[in-house]
Amino acid sequence: MSQTQPIVNPFAEMQAGRPTGPLVQGYEVIIGFETHAQLTTQSKIFSRAPTSFGAEPNTAASAVDFALPGALPVMNRGAVQRAIEFGLAVDAHIAESSVFARKNYFYPDLPKGYQISQFEIPVVQGGKVEFFLDGEKKSVRLVRAHLEEDAGKSLHEDFVGMSGIDLNRAGTPLLEIVTEPDMRSSAEAVAYARELHKIVTWIGICDGNMQEGSFRCDANVSVRKPGEPLGTRREIKNLNSFRFMQQAIDYEIRWQIEQIEDGHAIQQATVLFDPDTGETRAMRTKEDAADYRYFPDPDLPPLVIGRDWVEKTRSEMSELPRVMAARFVADYGLPEYDAGQLTQSKAVAAYFEAVAAASQQPKLASNWVMGELSRRLNTEEKAIESSAVSSAQLARLIVRIGDGTISNNAARQVFDALWTGEGQDVDVLIEAKGLKQMNDSGELEKIIDEVLAANAKNVEEVRAGNAKAMNALVGQAMKATKGKANPAQVNALLKKKLG
Ligand code: ADP
Ligand code: MG
Secondary structure, three states: OOOOOOOOOOHHOOOOOOOOOOOOOOOEEEEEEEEEEEEEOOOOOOOOEEEOOOOOOOOOOOHHHHHHOOOOOOOHHHHHHHHHHHHOOOOEEEEEOOOOOEEEEEOOHHHHHHEEEOOOOOOEEEEEEEEEEEEEEEEEEEEEEEEEEEOOOOEEOOOOOOOEEEOOOOOOOEEEEOOOOEEOHHHHHHHHHHHHHHHHHHHOOOOOOOOOOOOOEEEEEEEEEEOOOOOOOOOEEEEHHHHHHHHHHHHHHHHHHHHHHHOOOOEEEEEEEOOOOOEEEEEEEEEOOOHOOEEEEOOOOEOOOOOOHHHHHEEEEEEEEHHHHHHHHHHHOOHHHHHHHOOOOOHHHHHHHHHHHHHHHHHHHHHHHHHHHHHHHHOOOOOHHHOOHHHHHHHHHHHHOOOOOOOHHHHHHEEEEEEHOOOHHHHHHHHOOOOOOOOOHHHHHHHOOOOHOOHHHHHHHOOEEEEEEEEHHHHHHHHHOOOOOOOOHHHHHHHHHOO
């Protein structure tokens, strides 16, 4: 315990030298995030009860979760494993020894009267989350990530004049991930949350389901005049979609500025976002850490993690999204933007790499995966795993664009036919639909001669220096070839013939 420094809140000093962001009505916006990621363990953090979602109330809870007298918590090794993986993924320090503490408060869904969490010495310390925002690289520093148990739920709807308690969620393992107040706009905050979501789902420690509450973000928001000390923050709770997140933060920023401009001081508070009104509403004034009377939990020994465990985990972790994105830039010569998009999930990255390898045309592969394929998947709300066009088929299509067999336009028609199941084989479809570009220059020359003969007036105008007339001739030639000619080739031939 002694070799690890307790984490104090050094926010104020750490803001020195941080760049300011875009000002809103002359105010600088400061945002810090606390995210609760539910870990993907089979059983709970301190008991053997299952972590299933949506079970009958109180069927997925054990004596420990019910807080029956004498029941003792036992640490779930899988939860620790996932905390280590997260720490490594964000370049953090994994504490050799961390401490579980009791966070005391009274609430019906918390039968013990305290939540087991980590306070002074968390398991994951420091670290950073990096991402691109409008082409600019951002790095948000993490303060910590600590293990804790979730509480149960109060059910009000199903009872008339009564409330019920469901303890199925009690004891569900959470990793609470806390940032420095490093974000400077709602857009940056959402980009951070998306990146964090990508990391935890990529390494598989969290299923990322925001609707079911597996990934819950609280945004701490304050404003200040540039150069002033940090303003008082309000914490927006439980933002369960990225869209609401942006709306809620934008509303909160405007509200705080209005208050200050009207001469009111901001009170530290916890607020809820109401998607129906688009407004945030104060829920309670905020407790301070002292109100929770934290103290080390005597039921649990310090969590000791040997270096060998950390190193074994490191060696077994798959390539991280930002490492993979850097590789896409270096190996395939892709823009950073493409690399970021293509590493949005492991499945998308794998699909792209298969297409790039089989077609040997990474940029075209990237364009098609991010363009036509994504568009189709989005409109049909399908995941790439169930794409109607396989990576092998898309690769074949790209080869045929690359070798000049078909134009981009024709390729879109073939893609469509593959998607709807009209055919399976790219070459057969190209043949059947008569989409082959005309590469036989003899045949093309003949057609062009006919076009020139039939459009004498245009020819004269071109000779007189009229560029528009040239376009008209290209158009005529393309029409005569039913769009199968390569426009560049038509242009070149026309120029040659007209001198
Ligand atoms: P608590 O645990 O009581 O909610 P912390 O001190 O741990 O509070 O901070 C919680 C979050 O609030 C952190 O993400 C931090 O970055 C952020 N934060 C702290 N001060 C400010 C501020 N003035 N404006 C915006 N965010 C802040
Ligand atoms: Mg908090």
